[in-house]
Amino acid sequence: MKLYHSQTSPFVRKCMFIAHHLGLADRIEKLPAAANPVNRDKSILPWNPLGQVPTLITDDGMVLFDSRVVCEYLDQLGKGSFFPAGAARWRVLTEQSLADGILDAALLTRYEGAMRPEGMRWPDWTAGQMDKINVGLAHFEKNVDDAADRIDIGTVTLGCALGYLDFRFADLGWRSRCPKLAAWYEKFSALPAMQATKP
Amino acid sequence: MKLYHSQTSPFVRKCMFIAHHLGLADRIEKLPAAANPVNRDKSILPWNPLGQVPTLITDDGMVLFDSRVVCEYLDQLGKGSFFPAGAARWRVLTEQSLADGILDAALLTRYEGAMRPEGMRWPDWTAGQMDKINVGLAHFEKNVDDAADRIDIGTVTLGCALGYLDFRFADLGWRSRCPKLAAWYEKFSALPAMQATKP
Numbered sequence: 001m002k003l004y005h006s007q008t009s010p011f012v013r014k015c016m017f018i019a020h021h022l023g024l025a026d027r028i029e030k031l032p033a034a035a036n037p038v039n040r041d042k043s044i045l046p047w048n049p050l051g052q053v054p055t056l057i058t059d060d061g062m063v064l065f066d067s068r069v070v071c072e073y074l075d076q077l078g079k080g081s082f083f084p085a086g087a088a089r090w091r092v093l094t095e096q097s098l099a100d101g102i103l104d105a106a107l108l109t110r111y112e113g114a115m116r117p118e119g120m121r122w123p124d125w126t127a128g129q130m131d132k133i134n135v136g137l138a139h140f141e142k143n144v145d146d147a148a149d150r151i152d153i154g155t156v157t158l159g160c161a162l163g164y165l166d167f168r169f170a171d172l173g174w175r176s177r178c179p180k181l182a183a184w185y186e187k188f189s190a191l192p193a194m195q196a197t198k199p
Numbered sequence: 200m201k202l203y204h205s206q207t208s209p210f211v212r213k214c215m216f217i218a219h220h221l222g223l224a225d226r227i228e229k230l231p232a233a234a235n236p237v238n239r240d241k242s243i244l245p246w247n248p249l250g251q252v253p254t255l256i257t258d259d260g261m262v263l264f265d266s267r268v269v270c271e272y273l274d275q276l277g278k279g280s281f282f283p284a285g286a287a288r289w290r291v292l293t294e295q296s297l298a299d300g301i302l303d304a305a306l307l308t309r310y311e312g313a314m315r316p317e318g319m320r321w322p323d324w325t326a327g328q329m330d331k332i333n334v335g336l337a338h339f340e341k342n343v344d345d346a347a348d349r350i351d352i353g354t355v356t357l358g359c360a361l362g363y364l365d366f367r368f369a370d371l372g373w374r375s376r377c378p379k380l381a382a383w384y385e386k387f388s389a390l391p392a393m394q395a396t397k398p
Contacts, residue, residue, distance in 0.1 A: 038327040048297075094262065097265045128236045128239060132248065132250065135250075
């Protein structure tokens with residue numbers, strides 16, 4: 001199978017974590033991509049009109065996106081248990097939504113501060129996105145005991161979100177406000193699949 | 200159960216379509232919400248740090264978001280078939296991703312043009328988002344025969360996306376460029392669950 005890929009995309013990292021963890025990584029051919037909301041990557045558009053990574057082309061020719069769909073597909077292909085059934089399913093899917101939402105806010109903040117011309121930046125917009133990130137992290141700090149040693153789509157997305165914040169928002173200082181989350185992340189980021197997918 | 204709700208949110212509409220179609224609508228207490236990325240709705244934050252609708256509180260006290268998770272939960276609760284198994288699952292989930300992506304682009308365009316102070320609007324940003332919408336619609340036009348009479352999470356999300364474009368982007372003129380999609384939508388929007396959830 002082929003994956004439109006970027007080494008720095010946290011959404012691609014979710015998929016590659018699962019691929020590594022389930023022994024599927026060698027079956028994935030990585031197609032280079034430069035996804036960008038303004039200068040859209042025309043090589044992706046015929047497959048995915050959103051022009052985003054990850055976009056997966058399966059061995060039988062299906063085209064799948066976005067990361068939530070690709071992750072669930074890889075989990076099923078590799079007979080994983082990243083997507084449990086029953087009540088646990090709703091918990092981990094909502095954790096994924098929250099961590100994905102933190103990532104969306106982080107990306108919008110980056111587009112605002114690093115891509116948009118200087119005179120057109122709106123501080124209220126950035127403040128709203130940063131509040132999403134900080135209230136989201138406080139929620140995880142409060143509930144991190146639920147995460148414990150779980151490895152599922154909820155914790156993988158959380159791990160990728162924290163990794164992205166460290167990569168692009170190194171000055172955020174979230175560890176001092178979220179010490180329990182920091183301890184959880186230190187352990188989680190030592191997993192081989194996290195090490196293999198560093199940005 | 201209780202749902203943080205807005206009559207004009209297309210993401211809430213996805214959930215309420217499923218609720219109406221499966222006879223669950225009477226069991227949902229609608230909580231008024233004013234989700235906004237800059238002036239965040241503080242009533243939602245204790246449940247959902249993203250401050251977004253839809254956010255569902257189930258009868259046994261679980262808190263679920265975003266629309267993808269709430270839709271799947273309601274489908275399972277009402278023994279529906281909006282989320283098929285097997286190969287059909289990947290098709291409809293990717294359709295949902297594309298239609299959700301069109302909606303995300305439409306919302307970002309609206310925030311840019313209606314909320315951001317005038318001097319801070321960036322035409323290249325809006326152009327990129329509008330291109331997502333238009334390339335996405337062209338993709339659905341080309342593949343609309345696959346939709347036919349299906350009622351599942353793919354077609355529901357597509358229907359809600361087109362309804363939102365008519366509601367907020369009345370001048371877009373997508374019907375002239377996408378005549379087959381227009382014919383499909385005319386039929387789909389006549390469904391009782393679409394009629395019951397108009398913005």
